[in-house]
Ligand SMILES: O=C(CO)[C@H](O)[C@H](O)COP(=O)(O)O
């Protein structure tokens with residue numbers, strides 16, 4: 001299974017987001033954190049900014065929507081050209097319908113789980129997803145410490161996917177760095193979001209290569 005490195009531009013220079021994408025254009029995806037100051041206590045950017053970044057055509061974008069009412073807003077992120085749209089299960093009224101809507105607009109669909117959310121909530125629609133995002137920090141801010149206690153959740157979901165022969169990716173997001181990526185990969189993750197580890201490095205593009213090397217060695221399914 002291919003591993004994927006997805007730099008989060010959350011802590012890049014907000015006045016130069018296009019340049020941030022160019023700085024990591026050797027990555028596989030770029031991860032764009034949308035926060036509405038309601039679902040999480042922080043506010044970033046919304047649809048017009050994400051659309052402008054899609055139109056730069058640097059990398060496929062994964063929109064991580066930390067917003068209320070994704071049922072209403074998420075399909076629009078697919079419509080403007082995000083390659084993948086991730087909504088939070090906790091905020092969603094009708095996940096099955098939302099996944100269909102995201103697919104209808106041409107994007108991959110992913111459901112995200114906050115650290116306190118039991119992964120069993122995904123069971124009714126797991127097979128319809130392209131990816132599950134296991135948050136390894138409380139959503140809201142970049143630069144927080146990785147929560148190793150989330151790894152059993154990754155393992156549990158990976159076991160379900162294996163048992164049911166489902167080709168669904170597991171993304172980890174929050175505090176991922178060279179210090180813990182191997183552990184996350186061994187637990188069953190195969191898509192790795194990293195924000196501060198990449199953008200605080202002297203050379204973001206070479207940090208992407210370092211993380212990719214660790215992923216290739218340790219992704220194990
Ligand atoms: O969703 C997020 C926060 O809610 C970010 O994607 C995540 O925190 C990335 O930044 P870092 O690698 O610095 O933790």
Ligand SMILES: [Co+2]
Pocket residue numbers: 008031032033064173193
């Ligand atoms: Co994120």
